[in-house]
Amino acid sequence: MKLTDMVNPAVLTQPVYEPGRPIEDVAREMGLNPKDVIKLASNENPLGSSPKALAAMRAALEQVARYPDGGSLALSEKLAARHAVTREQIVIGNGSNELLELLGHIFLRPGDEAVMGQSAFVVYKLVTLLFGAKPVEVPLDHAFVHDLEAMKSAITARTKLVFLPTPNNPTGTTNDVGQLADWAAGLPDHVVLVVDEAYGEYLDELVDWGPLISAGRKIVVLRTFSKIFGLAGLRVGYGRSTPEMASLLQRVRQPFNVNLVGQAGALAALDDADWVDYCRRENAEGLRQVSSALDTLGLRYLPSWGNFLLVEVGNGRAVFNQLQRQGIIVRPVEIYGLPKWVRITIGKSEENDRLIRRISEGINQSKQ
Numbered sequence: 001m002k003l004t005d006m007v008n009p010a011v012l013t014q015p016v017y018e019p020g021r022p023i024e025d026v027a028r029e030m031g032l033n034p035k036d037v038i039k040l041a042s043n044e045n046p047l048g049s050s051p052k053a054l055a056a057m058r059a060a061l062e063q064v065a066r067y068p069d070g071g072s073l074a075l076s077e078k079l080a081a082r083h084a085v086t087r088e089q090i091v092i093g094n095g096s097n098e099l100l101e102l103l104g105h106i107f108l109r110p111g112d113e114a115v116m117g118q119s120a121f122v123v124y125k126l127v128t129l130l131f132g133a134k135p136v137e138v139p140l141d142h143a144f145v146h147d148l149e150a151m152k153s154a155i156t157a158r159t160k161l162v163f164l165p166t167p168n169n170p171t172g173t174t175n176d177v178g179q180l181a182d183w184a185a186g187l188p189d190h191v192v193l194v195v196d197e198a199y200g201e202y203l204d205e206l207v208d209w210g211p212l213i214s215a216g217r218k219i220v221v222l223r224t225f226s227k228i229f230g231l232a233g234l235r236v237g238y239g240r241s242t243p244e245m246a247s248l249l250q251r252v253r254q255p256f257n258v259n260l261v262g263q264a265g266a267l268a269a270l271d272d273a274d275w276v277d278y279c280r281r282e283n284a285e286g287l288r289q290v291s292s293a294l295d296t297l298g299l300r301y302l303p304s305w306g307n308f309l310l311v312e313v314g315n316g317r318a319v320f321n322q323l324q325r326q327g328i329i330v331r332p333v334e335i336y337g338l339p340k341w342v343r344i345t346i347g348k349s350e351e352n353d354r355l356i357r358r359i360s361e362g363i364n365q366s367k368q
């Protein structure tokens with residue numbers, strides 16, 4: 001019997017996620033010194049991790065012969081206090097991506113639908129397809145912002161999940177806070193709203209989901225330690241929701257889904273508010289630096305509320321290749337239906353300078 005005859009059909013047609021390329025990989029391929037390669041491709045924190053988190057993780061290494069706390073209790077407790085909810089309303093995941101998959105386990109079966117923006121974070125679509133459900137992709141509006149009314153209209157009796165990233169990756173755009181709250185409150189009772197606040201700490205103003213969650217609305221709000229907290233390599237994210245929803249997520253996760261070093265690092269990172277403030281300021285400065293240079297070069301980009309910019313370059317894949325030859329890794333975004341654009345993570349000031357120096361050259365060469 002052929003192996004493919006045995007496989008769940010959704011697996012055979014499952015698209016493959018293309019991550020930002022690792023520095024070592026690109027250096028080897030391009031014959032460059034890894035020290036000369038910069039990665040502006042995965043919206044990581046260019047400043048690294050909080051020194052307090054690093055110290056806690058080094059100490060935690062001594063403990064790794066032991067299994068981690070399976071329920072990530074200390075971390076859940078701390079996050080509950082931070083968001084003024086109970087510990088029973090928090091679930092920790094192996095990155096927030098794991099929580100997206102767990103939502104698929106809980107809610108999606110073949111024939112079900114999930115509503116999402118057309119150029120929304122691609123993992124929503126991947127998870128939906130993996131469970132044999134149908135992604136219903138709603139075009140963004142003219143400003144590349146999630147079209148809330150169109151998304152609501154796309155909800156049918158088969159819709160189980162509605163994904164709303166704020167801000168969205170890769171566009172960096174975000175919805176008006178007041179409109180978002182009203183829209184969420186008006187969604188039908190048979191859908192679960194998944195709000196993805198992966199870049200939430202970069203924003204000055206966020207929806208207060210507390211009242212809706214307390215009122216028992218079916219909302220899951222996701223956050224991650226991968227972005228401003230600078231802990232992407234550890235894989236820690238979390239969700240907050242009603243106790244009922246959280247207990248479903250707890251039920252379908254692996255018993256030790258979050259590693260011991262990750263829990264220690266995340267806990268300590270939460271205690272380092274100064275570091276987060278510093279990173280937020282540096283990112284704002286970097287966004288100004290890169291956007292004003294793009295203005296000067298006459299390149300179009302979308303206003304971003306995250307730590308990255310979506311830039312229109314003509315042929316995104318070709319410009320990605322050209323920049324890569326110069327040791328600059330950015331992200332092509334054809335998979336988002338945006339073949340003319342590349343996504344560029346804001347780096348350290350000198351990295352941004354290097355990108356700015358090379359981008360026009362890359363665009364010109366990509367046309368030859």
Ligand SMILES: *Cc1c(COP(=O)(O)O)cnc(C)c1O
Pocket residue numbers: 043094095096097098121165168169196198223224225226227232235236237
């Ligand atoms: C980076 C990102 C995530 C984070 O994923 P992790 O699994 O927590 O690393 C989630 N959602 C969006 C929109 C992102 O850009």
